Amino acid sequence: MGDGHRYIPASDADRDAMLREIGVARIDDLFASIPAPLRLKGPLSLSPAMSEQELWAEMSRRARDDRQPDPGAQFLGGGAYRHYSPAVVDHLVSRTEFYSSYTPYQPEVSQGTLQAIFEYQTLICQLTELEISNASLYDGASALAEAVLMAERTTHGGRVVVSDRVHPEYLEVCRTYLANLDLPITTFGHRDDGSSDPEAARRALREGKASAVVVQQPNFFGCLEEIEAFAAAAREAKAQLIVAVAEPISLGLLKGPGRQGADVVVGEGHSFGVPLSYGGPYLGFIAARQSFLRNMPGRIVGETRDVDGRRGYVLTLSTREQHIRREKATSNICTNEGLCALMASIFLAVVGKNGLRDLAAHNHAKSAYARNRIAAAKGCSLPYTAPTFNEFTVRLPVPADKAVRTLLDRGMVPGIPLSRYFPGMDRDLLVCVTETNPRAEIDRLADELGRLD
Amino acid sequence: MSKGNGIYPEDLKYTKEHEWLAVNGGVGTVGITHYAQSELGDIVYVELPAAGSPVVAGEEFGTVESVKAVSEIFAPVSGEVLGVNTALATSPETINKDPYGDGWLLKLKLADSKELDALMTAAEYRKYIEEEAN
């Protein structure tokens, strides 16, 4: 290997010259501090290096192995939502100054990133109708776990009360985070119309102290919740109301939960222009009332001035964070989802006030159309009557997982069989419709579901 | 530069965690020393207990925060909080400018005057921080 690798400039000649400057005979001498018994005798057992051309061919082949149905014929939601991302989003985040830069610890050379995060924090506050936000968390599920930990830090209730209509993966992540902290989770149930039951929440809260009540809007089954009722219940019990939002496009149509009495809103932001990418990287967001400021997890960007009086932005309130506060930090988070937050900001900037309202309206309209057509399909029914946004539950005449297998062969994915998460819900299918599903495919979906039995 | 050259008034008592205590009758006033505010840098925020709260000698009762660090504040003696310096909410930098005067943190009613014996004099404290700096 006389030349350098294309990613590693130093040629053998460069290496020899530098070894001489260091005053060492061979590269191996620089590794003398590794004890002999630990030194590998042979090369790693991996396939040999590929040229770029071979790499492109190999990865293209692998990507084609999926044999996915046309995106327009997929009706999948359940915590991940397919939306159209305007070309400017990928174009702008492909600028190397954004994607190859580091965390903005040196603000003088990071004003691009810092100002973009300040704008992002503002957009999240506007969407949720709350006062403060942070620079991002990993995803909606872990954001909920962080909000629960924050509630416990500030309220010391010793327990969390969660609706059984919250996304099961969000609940599972909360359980995982709380398992070691002696912080039990009590769940409460739902009404026949598919929405969570505020009376059940009240009953659960009366059992003892709690730090927080958690509901999801819209809930996992697609139904809208009465946020004000849960806010009242939480207030009476001196607990916080945390609302989780898995599909934030809904906030173009639905009220910000902050206005409805939520103390903290968390959620999953990838609907704002971040690729589906088989589950990640995604974007956790959190917003809260002003009083939570010194308890917020994660990075926060603040506005300030430089020595010449110019407006600028810096990471602030860093004493909350792990690199200073260590075991007393508000979270252990370091690297977050910075570039995804930037994608979301660009998406929201270009979609804008009117565009988000229209996009939400389109999602709602197409989903309402699908819901009505499927309700009229032979053998199909809607088990829940609560209003929905772009997701809803359908009851089929046959097991839903069988229906999915049948329709996959016909180039369609009709939804998520709920038995995947809830044993016993064998015939229930969670269907999501967005602006990416053309009417022709929605009609075909209804026809296919009507032909199932 | 020797840390002992900072100002350490003779009539105050001092703790190993860099708090000072002034005693007048049964009432103590507590703050942090010149050394403490100098180590912290520009102070940005102070967290103090509510009036009426009990404090226990040696236990944490609040925090003082700068841009780069957070320091817990420990009670020099036990007692009950009579009042806190509310001006610090808007001007925490007063602690840097005047740590023994306007930068006082709280006043408390002493529970046990015998606890004063465990505290350091100005000379002992000066010696203590010289050693700690080395």
Next chain:
Amino acid sequence: MQPRSLRDPERLLFELSRPGRRGVALPPLDVPAPDRAALDPRYTRDEVEGFPELSETEVVRHYTRLSRLNYAIDLGLYPLGSCTMKYNPKIHEKVARLPGFAGAHPQLPAGAAQGCLRLMHDLERALCSICGMDRFTLQPAAGAHGELAGIMMVRAYHRERGNPRQVVLIPDSAHGTNPASAHIAGYRVEQLPSNERGCVDLGALRRRMSEDIALLMLTNPNTLGVFEGEIQEIASVIHARGGLLYMDGANLNAFVGRARPGDMGVDLHHLNLHKTFSTPHGGGGPGAGPVGVMRSLEPYLPVPTVEKEGEVYVLRHERPKSIGKVRSFFGNFGMFVRAYAYILALGPDGLRRMSETAVLNANYLRRKLESTYHLPYDAPSLHEVVFSDRHLEDTGVHTLDIAKRLMDYGFHPPTIYFPLIVKGAMMIEPTESESREELDAFILAMRRIAEEAREDPDLVRTAPHTTPVRRLDEVGAARNPVIRWTSPQKPR
């Protein structure tokens, strides 16, 4: 209105916004619009108040101008210690955007996602080979997330054996995420002192080790860039009393292809795909923090795992002793694609050349700067070297000032004031991506700044002078936090 100048600050989206401007047009609605009254107004809002209204062209200009205010790895050296700011290969960006990967919905039936599942499986196998571990979980979204998942697995391991134990031992040189993660996992943290070489003090460990210690977390090489040569003895001491050894793998770039954590007595470790494996840092993520485990910890892995059954790849959710999940779905898949492409592009020879050159570059910087700056520990450096500002003590110029002045020379500063065991630390990691010329330019700049500190200290203390903004008032930002824009009509 003022005439424009090249140095104008960039305004905020909300300040550029003008009523009625639009950035997107949706296709016409191809279904009937539902009756607006069909959705009860107690659920709905008219619009998002304060949201910007901009055309596509204005958005593009705004973010293009913002991007030019940033330094980036494609502009020059970014020597942040333990961050491994290496080159982000462009073909990997193309590959990650292949529709079969970027467009794959995580709720697809496994039969329609075989390409994605196979990639996750193959990446796990490759990481096991590279690190000598039995399995990897790819689920954690970052290194700290991996630490948390790892410590939770340790706790589950001990709980099953009758006693979760109370304490995690962490060296005083460790990254802040280590104690923060241990605390969230329900453990008390105790610090272990470093010896005169900056390594874990084996004697102190022997004295402290007991049945209440669940885990020792160490970083190898440590945050001084020094290999923990006694790691096998350290592992023995811990294992003899039933404890486990965690290795923070942030610094893996130092010995890939030369040694493997699995051979060192390490029970579990995380690694950072956004460090060793070249995925871009993104201005603060996304990253990925896979955790490798030995057989004894396999039962506790997060679910689902990817398994190969015959010729088919599946997601397996049944793992009765699993800690559960630390995030939704499977992890940051987009970063898996990039990291796997990197491993394919380098191969075994390339990976070995990578760590060799990383170590060579760091030692070159050390040799050329050790007469100018103080070296607090003279133990051999691997991929990074730590200096301090002690030699400049009498000038009144500190590490912070040196870092700020470096920006005027066109470099991003190294990590400063970390590790905490070195006063005025400058932690420098060049990585293998740098040519000799780039290193020489950095060396020259560092030497010039040391001269300036003596000849013109004020110049250094008031730096930077040529960046888009100069030193910012961080005290003011913390005293009176303003963390969002508010419309001027509304009171703050």
